[in-house]
Amino acid sequence: MRKISLGLAICGAALAGAAFAEEGHDHMQMMSKMHKDTRIEVDVPGPMKAMMLSNMRSHQQAVAEILAALGKGDGEAAAKIAETRLGMASPGSAACKPNATSGELGDMPKMMASHMPDEMRALGMTMHAQATTFAQEAAKVKQGGDLRPALAELGKVVQACNACHAAYRLD
Secondary structure, eight states, X not given: OHHHHHHHHXXXXXXXXXXXXXXXXXXXXXXXXXXXXXXXXXXXXXXXXXXXXXXXXXXXXHHHHHHHHHHXXXXXXXXXXXXXXXXXXXXXXXXXXXXXXXXXXXXXXXXHHHHSOHHHHHHHHHHHHHHHHHHHHHTTOOTTOOOXXXXXXXXXXXXXXHHHHHHEEEO
C-alpha cells in the first residue's frame, strides 16, 4: 500500500508541475528564455485557444480526481470519471476526430480539429483511447484490490498528454 501511495503522490506532483508550467509562471518564462522552445507552434484563433487550454486544464483536473478515487480504492468512480471526461465518448474527444461533427459543444470541436495538425490530433486520439482502456481496467478494481494494472494504464494516459505537450504549443 505504501508503494501505491508513493506512486499516487508522484503522479500528483507531476500533474501539479504540469499545471504550474501551463500557467506560464515567471520561473517557467525565465527557463524558456534559457532554452529554445522547439515545439511546433499551432496557430489558432483566440477563442479557440481559450477553449483548448480550458479542455487541457479540465483533463488535468480529471486525472487528479481519478487519482483521488483510486487513492480511496474506488475503481468504479475512477472509471466513470475517465470515460465521461477523458475517454472516447467524452465531449472533448470530438476535437481530435478528423471528421468531427457538431454536438454537445456546438461547432467548436469541428473548428478545433481543422486547425490541429494531423499528428497532434492523432496524439489526442491516443490519449482519449487510452483513457477508455484505463476506464475498463479501473472498473475491475474493487475495494482493497490491486491498483497496479489500473495505474499502469493511467500512466499511459499521462504519457500521451506529455507526448503532445512536448511536441506542440499553442500560439
